[in-house]
Amino acid sequence: xxxxxxxxxxxxxxxxxxxxxxxxxxxxxxxxxxxxxxxxxxxxxxxxxxxxxxxxxxxxxxxxxxxxxxxxxxxxxxxxxxxxxxxxxxxxxxxxxxxxxxxxxxxxxxxxxxxxxxxxxxxx
Amino acid sequence: xxxxxxxxxxxxxxxxxxxxxxxxxxxxxxxxxxxxxxxxxxxxxxxxxxxxxxxxxxxxxxxxxxxxxxxxxxxxxxxxxxxxxxxxxxxxxxxxxxxxxxxxxxxxxxxxxxxxxxxxxxxxxxxxxxxxxxxxxxxxxxxxxxxxxxxxxxxxxxxxxxxxxxxxxxxxxxxxxxxxxxxxxxxxxxxxxxxxxxxxxxxxxxxxxxxxxxxxxxxxxxxxxxxxxxxxxxxxxxxxxxxxxxxxxx
Numbered sequence: 001x002x003x004x005x006x007x008x009x010x011x012x013x014x015x016x017x018x019x020x021x022x023x024x025x026x027x028x029x030x031x032x033x034x035x036x037x038x039x040x041x042x043x044x045x046x047x048x049x050x051x052x053x054x055x056x057x058x059x060x061x062x063x064x065x066x067x068x069x070x071x072x073x074x075x076x077x078x079x080x081x082x083x084x085x086x087x088x089x090x091x092x093x094x095x096x097x098x099x100x101x102x103x104x105x106x107x108x109x110x111x112x113x114x115x116x117x118x119x120x121x122x123x124x
Numbered sequence: 125x126x127x128x129x130x131x132x133x134x135x136x137x138x139x140x141x142x143x144x145x146x147x148x149x150x151x152x153x154x155x156x157x158x159x160x161x162x163x164x165x166x167x168x169x170x171x172x173x174x175x176x177x178x179x180x181x182x183x184x185x186x187x188x189x190x191x192x193x194x195x196x197x198x199x200x201x202x203x204x205x206x207x208x209x210x211x212x213x214x215x216x217x218x219x220x221x222x223x224x225x226x227x228x229x230x231x232x233x234x235x236x237x238x239x240x241x242x243x244x245x246x247x248x249x250x251x252x253x254x255x256x257x258x259x260x261x262x263x264x265x266x267x268x269x270x271x272x273x274x275x276x277x278x279x280x281x282x283x284x285x286x287x288x289x290x291x292x293x294x295x296x297x298x299x300x301x302x303x304x305x306x307x308x309x310x311x312x313x314x315x316x317x318x319x320x321x322x323x324x325x326x327x328x329x330x331x332x333x334x335x336x337x338x339x340x341x342x343x344x345x346x347x348x349x350x351x352x353x354x355x356x357x358x359x360x361x362x363x364x365x366x367x368x369x370x371x372x373x374x
Binding site: 017020021024025028031032033034035036037038041042045046049054055090092095096098099 | 242251252253254255256258266267269270273274319320334335336338340341342352356359360363366367368370371
């Protein structure tokens with residue numbers, strides 16, 4: 001099984017909630033526990049902020065949520081109009097993501113910086 | 125919260141001495157002596173959908189400001205002055221959170237109901253419950269559960285949340301023997317970023333347990349004797365605060 005849901009949103013923290021709620025809804029479909037859902041929410045915040053910075057930037061972020069047997073894979077791709085450097089992950093963000101995500105990466109370089117996140121479902 | 129005449133006189137003398145010396149020990153003693161007032165006032169606001177723990181923390185911040193700013197030579201009773209400051213802090217807390225405005229009352233209530241329910245399910249199942257399990261136990265839809273979970277994070281971080289250096293850190297916590305404070309051991313404190321060190325002790329502890337020790341939110345909740353949803357809220361708030369502080373850094 002690998003269904004995909006896409007969300008295109010302005011690169012503004014105001015819309016981050018949509019990215020989270022979408023992930024939460026899909027994770028719920030996959031029978032994630034609420035501990036896992038909270039982890040997912042934290043991970044998405046860290047990674048999206050890693051793309052757009054805390055103030056946001058002109059442009060948009062395309063979120064792709066892939067429902068897999070093992071869990072939920074989330075990819076975010078930025079399409080920015082400011083030509084500025086992508087903030088990327090701080091040391092603290094890396095630490096947080098190590099704790100809440102099974103796999104994560106963020107590629108800040110290039111015209112379309114991208115992150116990937118995998119959150120596995122625990123064996124109930 | 126009433127002191128007898130001797131105690132009142134003693135406290136008044138301490139305030140006069142503190143006004144002159146700004147001695148940290150006196151400050152801690154004065155804060156500690158009035159924590160009951162902060163808690164009493166926090167309780168007055170506890171029916172508005174915010175956990176009492178959080179309100180006590182806000183009220184304590186108000187108390188510390190009151191102790192720092194009180195001018196005994198003006199002849200006003202400290203309790204009068206502090207009540208005004210603490211209530212102001214609590215009101216601002218609600219206003220800044222905008223909780224009552226932006227989150228429908230129905231969702232606030234569901235959020236509070238789920239807080240207890242999740243703890244019960246956690247115990248019954250021996251693990252963190254799924255959204256479907258919570259929805260079934262609460263008699264609401266999964267969407268409503270998700271909405272209520274998100275509603276709990278409806279804190280918009282403002283700089284007013286940030287304790288200024290020295291306000292909610294060492295002095296008060298160590299002088300009243302805060303258990304949370306003890307749990308963050310010295311070694312790790314050193315390793316923590318200076319931004320984390322600015323957070324209230326309990327939030328530091330939760331960050332430490334979640335991200336350094338790898339405990340789950342439910343495990344942290346059990347260890348600290350609070351609900352999983354409270355842990356979730358405090359984590360979300362801490363991370364928002366850290367992000368804000370990192371942005372504010374030159």
